[in-house]
Amino acid sequence: MIPYIPHPIESQTLQRNDIQELQPEDIGQLLQKFAGVSMKSYGGLGGMKTFSFRSLGSQHTAVVMDGFSIQNTQSGQLNLGQIHTSNIESVSLGKQSNHVRTPVSSLNMANEMGLSTFEGWTVFNKKQVRASIKAGSFGQSDNYLGYHFAKKKFGFTIHGKYRQAKGDYPFTMKVGDFEYQGVQSNNELQELYSGVSFFLRPNEMKQPVRIIYRNTFVDQELPGAVILYNNSKGQFLNTQKHNLAADWTHKWGFTNIRYYAVYQYDEQHYLDSNYFNSAGSLKRDFYQNSGQLGWRFERHTIANLISFYGALDQQHAPLTSGALTEPLPQRYSTHNNLGFRINEKKYNLDMRIGYQLVAESKINGEVFKLRNLWAPMLNFETAELGKRRWKSGFSTSTTVRLPSFNELYYAQVGNQDLEPEKARQFSLFTGIARNHRSWFFASKLVTYYNQIENKILAIPTKNLFVWSIQNIDMVNALGVDAGQVIKNRINTKWNTEVQLNYSFQYSVDVTDKNSPTYGHQIAYIPYHTANVDWSLSRKKTNLRVSSSFIGGRYSLNENVSNNYLDPFVVLDASFSHGIEIKYKHKVNLQFQVKNIIGQNYTYIRSFVMPGRNLLISLNYEL
Amino acid sequence: MNYKSLLFVSLVSLILSSCLKKENVVYPTIEGQVGQRMLILNEGLFQQNNASLTWANFTSGTVSQNYFQQIVGRPLGDTGNDIKKYGNKIYIVVNTSSTIEVLDATTFALIKQIEMQNNGVAKQPRFIDFHEGKAFVTCYDGFVDVIDTLNLNVIQRIQVGSNPDHLRVAGDKVYVSNSGGLNFPDYDSTVSVISALSLTEIKKINVGINPGSIAVGGNGDVYVVTRGNFGSIPSRMIAIETSTDTKSESYAFEVNSLSEKNGDVLIFETIGAPSIKLFDVNSNVLQNASLIDFTGIVTPYEVQYESSIDRIYVFDANSYVNIGKVLEYSGNGGFIRAYQAGLVTKRLVFL
Helix, strand or coil, X not given: CCCCCCCCCCCEEEEHHHHHHHCCCCHHHHHCCCCCEEXXXXXXXXXXXXXXXXXXXXXXXXXXXXXXXXXXXXXXXXXXXXXXXXXXXXXXXXXXXXXXXXXXXXXXXXXXXXXXXXXXXXXXXXXXXXXXXXXXXXXXXXXXXEEEEECCCEEEEEEEXXXXXXXXXXXXXXXXXXXXXXXXXXXXXXXXXXXXXXXXXXXXXXXXXXXXXXXXXXXXXXXXXXXXXXXXXXXXXXXXXXXXXXXXXXXXXXXXXXXXXXXXEEXXXXXXXXXXXXXXXXXXXXXXXXXXXXEEEEEECHHHCEEXXXXXXXXXXXXXXXXXXXXXXXXXXXXXXXXXXXXXXCEEEEEEEEEEEEEEEEECCEEEEEEEEEEEEEEEEECCECCCXXXXXXXXXXXXXXXXXXXXXXXXXXCXXXXXXXXXXXXEEEEEEEEECCEEEEEEEEEEEEEEEEEEEEEEEXXXXXXXXXXXXXEEXXXXXXXXXXXXXXXXXXEEEEEEEEEEEEEEECCCCCCCCCCCECCCCCCEEEEEEEEEEECCEEEEEEEEEECCEEXXXXXXXXXXXXXXXXXXXXXXXXXXXXXXXXXXXXXXXECCCCCCCEEECCEECCCCEEEEEEEEEC | CCHXXXXXXXXXXXXXXXXXXXXXXXXXXXXXXXXXXXXXXXXXCCCCCCEEEEEEECCCCEEECCHHHHHHCXXXXXXXXXXXXXXXXXXXXXXXXXXXXXXXXXXXXXXXXXXXXXXXXXXXXXXXXXXXXXXEEEECCCEEEEEECCCCCEEEEEECCCCEEEEEEECCEEEEEECCHHHCCCCCCEEEEEECCCCEEEEEEECCCCEEEEEECCCCCEEEEECCCCCCCCCEEEEEECCCCEEEEEECCCCCEEEEECCEEXXXXXXXXXXXXXXXXXXXXXXXXXXXCCCCCCCEEEEEEEHHHCEEEEEECXXXXXXXXXXXXXXXXXXXXXXXXXXXXXXXXXX
């Protein structure tokens, strides 16, 4: 028999086993395994990666790590290339999980990417060690060590990771029928991630207090776009991040209350050493602080039939940079949320209303703009019915994403009159999950209609060199996500699994009927994306073949042949063998070939991706 | 030989060699023979490698896109900024790719791709103009490069102000706008005057911040747009008296760019309602009404006047992200026809 597996319709989730087999460079590569994701990768290890989910830009998706929001008010989005996966226990994407650990600011967003990490664990009476050493193409080396120690009442985790790469890789870029070859240079990277977490509880009946500190130091060259006939480069980026978070969940009868606080400090230093100003280089420095303080309660009735929940958090985010039109823009926000859940035998209903009060300040803390924003949500779904665990439902929500500080204040392009971008989501979903003897089958189908209003875009205004950020677009997105998982325990030694995901997105510009792009597919949203993963394992030996297909798409909203980007398939394979020696020491050796067929491809026009490359990793676990 | 003798011999040699050159070599003129065909340069978008040429044949009524790639077998590059015909060669300045593509104006065969690099750093060429067998090219790294149009080699780099942009030959001098655009908000505010004979900068004239487009008037004056800071400081047109190389006048109207029209200057501006007005250089009077009706033109980007057939061309960049077009008007503003071109239409040459 195959053990009970959670219903995949609830969220798209990848667990640590999958992550280890896939050996992604970062979270961005993992997200491609989810239906509905359109990735934007600018190439190279540590390179900028963002994504859109069901045609909503990444600023609509809250990133929650171990129950704490991670934000970037400067750019409004996180570089997924700088979230490593060595410490990730699971990653999920979709609707908010909505339990007491979900921060209110996440509930007011359209979607959530949830990350659970090794250092966020609060497992008591346990000692754990995890270590890995990796070496790969492009001069890549990667070392990780995590140590978890816990007694009855307290515990701690420390972890560190150092990764470096020379990074240069050959490429062939297709421009029309012409193939341009070269070496993508200026790719050197050094990253250091580390952190420590503590957790303690007064007695075994109480929830622990958690304190988690993480930092990130990244020094990287920026390879940038490939420019025909011009290989001069000279851009560098230094990033430093510190994140301190603490929470405590208190259970009081049928009520759970969680108190939490987060402090985040980000520094970013950009250098263009070939910039033709009088200094001979361009340097941009950004210093960003943000603080968050909040609480959330859940009150269950007897038998958990009805739960009420509410939450409040306060955030303050100032940013300092000489690159902005204002010396010290600040944002004060209050997030509120009030809702209830009905957990009937045959159905679940979740309704809530979110409210944000946002005060924007640009000088001396004086408020120049107040925003009142509402975020209603309704989710109805049946319980798992019958042997097939059939489940279906619908969901609707209206959310906004605020303009980032760059969009509001960045020199020359910033626009302080920007309005938030509004997203209305409607989705219908259905799926089954069935265990049958040695088999497990799960299928899901999600159809959705999303509407984006006041889309925030950078457009040239006076001329090509004077751009400005504007609210201009209205986008309608109609899509289907389909997924299938099949697992089979062939016998006591052999197991096999196939995972398939397919997405169709019809995401069109409906801003102006007289525009040449009216009814055209939005740039960088492919109509079709798919991925297929197949694995075969015998005891501790595993083979996994993983493929991703990104369909044809356009680099600009005008759907003409000059803007068309070819579809591509990337095929990876990994082979691993593990041994367990006494005292539960587990050692695993893994060999991986990425982009086996040496596909030449780009997610973003002119930003070439690496060809075939290798990775060997040795993992240890206690 | 002392210093003064050396200087004297050098000067005499220079004058003699100039005279000899003038006697023995017939230099082509910048105005090519106007026929029934034109090449339109489409700038494309930064980092998209999609600069292109559109080929229009009036006789057959055909328009062909991506013409450079068709004839040369490879793309033009990233951000096409200027195109001019000189003698029997077409020069295409490609800014971000940092190249100048030189084509045979009769056969369109590629003669040379001039790589505009300085110790591995792209010079970012902007505009080109010609004087007696030499091409002068503004490079954003603070130089004007001089190219011998016979062997197509860079023979001299002349240091000017910061981020030189537009340039124009007037007599034996080259006037260069030093924009200083990359020092925003501390723009440059000078025009460099280069001797086209000695290939040296002979003067810097203070004209006002962010100099751009330059035109030469029939009265011998040079007109320069000072673009201001796109905010509190408005754009203006100023005049330079070329006999003294001094700023002689500043005109209180906003202006984007200038084109020469039979000795006068066409003033193109897009602040408020876009307009093209004629400025009479002798009376210093700006026409009241626009020559062109801009209704239906989404993003008027550039204007060019072709004197040999008395035509005004307006380049519609169509929001900069959609396929643009070129609109053709008679010299007095009557609409004639429009051609679909490529992304961000910029300039054209007649063949």
